[in-house]
Amino acid sequence: MRVKLTVQKFNPDVDPKPYKKDYFVEASRGMTLLTALLKIKAEIDGTLTFRASCRAAICGSCLMQVNGSQKLACKLPLKEELEHHGKIEVGPMANMPVIKDMVVQMAPFWEKIKAVDPFLMTKNGVEVPTEALKDLHEKLHNADGCIMCGACVSACTSFEVSRGFLGPAALAKAYRFQADPRDQAHVPRLEALQGPDGIWDCVRCNFCVQVCPKDVRPMEQIVRLRRLSIGAGFSESVEARHITEFTKVVGDEGRLNETLLPILMTWGNLKKMLRIIPLGIKMFLHGKTPFPFKRVPGRDEVRAIFKRWEKTK
Amino acid sequence: MKYALFPGCASKGATPELYTSTMKVVGRLGLDIVELEAFNCCGAGVISEADPDLAYTLNARTLATAEKMGINNVMTICGTCQGILGGANKNLQEDDALRDRINRALKDATGLEYHGTVEVKHLQWILVKDFGLDELSKFITHPLNVSIAPFYGCYILRPSRATGFDDWENPTSLEKLIRAVGAYPVEYDGRTKCCGFPVLLEKDQIALSMVAKNVGEAKEKGSDAMVTPCPLCHMSLDIYQDRAEDRLQQTRPDETLGVPILHLPQLLGLAMGFSPKELGMKRHLVSTAPLIEKIQ
Ligand code: SF4
Ligand code: SF4
Ligand code: SF4
Ligand code: SF4
């Protein structure tokens, strides 16, 4: 079957801007996108530039955008993609500067991985005994499965608007060491992650979970880091209070009350409070502020559920 | 088919116009609906950050209540509720150990137990699949003839492992409904992105950039309005739109936003001949007047 691949080409040395080019390949059964690209490079256009190495979804280097989402070229059957989308459009990862065609600048990605101290930190180099490693695999929640392909960062909606954000890959990596019983720097590492570009920048959009080819589920690891942070005493920030106060309101009332929550979250933080007051007034005028103390049916059952878990924990 | 309506906190709180417009529309369509009056919050992904088991138990309570009423379809009208309640349901159905653990707590606290027989479906999906677009078209008396940008938001699409109705890479249900009401769906990247709602209060620079980006893009493509199946997306895109505009104008002083944000039932309601007043369109912060003028 003859398949058309529309590829985004860009050589910043000669091209004023990226442009699209069509290539046609004879696709054999089970041919992957990477094989097709290699064929194009060998037979049609030697200038076509992309990264690849292992051809087995292990090295993470062939990540690119295909029909708008992040995929490993070596893992992607051409025909399946064509059947799904009716076309094959290939381009470089999003959210990263393009060097040439599908090759992007990965240095900022690596800088962020480095920034979370992605290694075991032990006191005087002493490791805890091997028994502590029992169930380690489960404890890591597959956070050690990352192949550093960059798909998650490329799809991250928070990173898209805030390039300082440490991002899903680095944070999943941070969790990998927070979950390791041998690591003895848990509190300092968590403290470093409280900063303006740390764990609280994630909007929980689930893109990283969706695109990760290794099911690392970075967002879930970020959520775990948040839980660990609150547990370790980093609980007074507005961000941490969003979680604890939200939970408390639902525990008391059975439902969320959008009038009460902002007040509770920002209580004691005058600057933040002043920022939300004009908005509160505007919402009130549009009938958008529910009365904060309304008894809702089913409240007692909800309270009983909260009590039940409090008792066991 | 009988549905247990899970209204969600937002439709009973800060976006009451979602609740009233839903009731108008489902009433006219004749959907067989019983409201879960004693529902509790789904947790919005926030309670599970504090305690996942607690969040599961709260959602199991909702599901078990519907089950006890003999109804095995729960209808949501909030994209976030759909993602959270629907996702919890999937896990409770598939993971026996989890269901047992949660059921023990649920039984202790409320006497209820969840057996895993319930499906959770957003109104958007019910209309496209259970009710059907052909049937729906019979109720469209006032085709809208305007351009509408679909805004799916996150949780109704991702993670697809838990939601799975639409194709997360290229969803179509909202576009189908836009066409069904005689309007034209606008194509733009932002439709599956995030509205920023979860960090509005604590990281407003991120949230506002998202609002500015998504609304700006929809406007640039000629949208007369945006429509969303999620009241939280509605809040962020509507209530914060003027602040997002201020932010946008820091770099591009001539650009304005001012795109009305409709709840899905409001869009349907307009095309079914309900008045803007009946649909609560005055409650929006971004004026819906120019849109209404255009369709009348
Ligand atoms: S869930 Fe968080 S980390 Fe993952 S892509 Fe979305 S914003 Fe980024
Ligand atoms: S977490 Fe997944 S998507 Fe992100 S870099 Fe690692 S393997 Fe790639
Ligand atoms: S997600 Fe929001 S609207 Fe849905 S039940 Fe939870 S708090 Fe309520
Ligand atoms: S788009 Fe907004 S409201 Fe919708 S799920 Fe994402 S963050 Fe939540």
Ligand code: FES
């Ligand atoms: S070539 Fe190594 S992951 Fe694709």
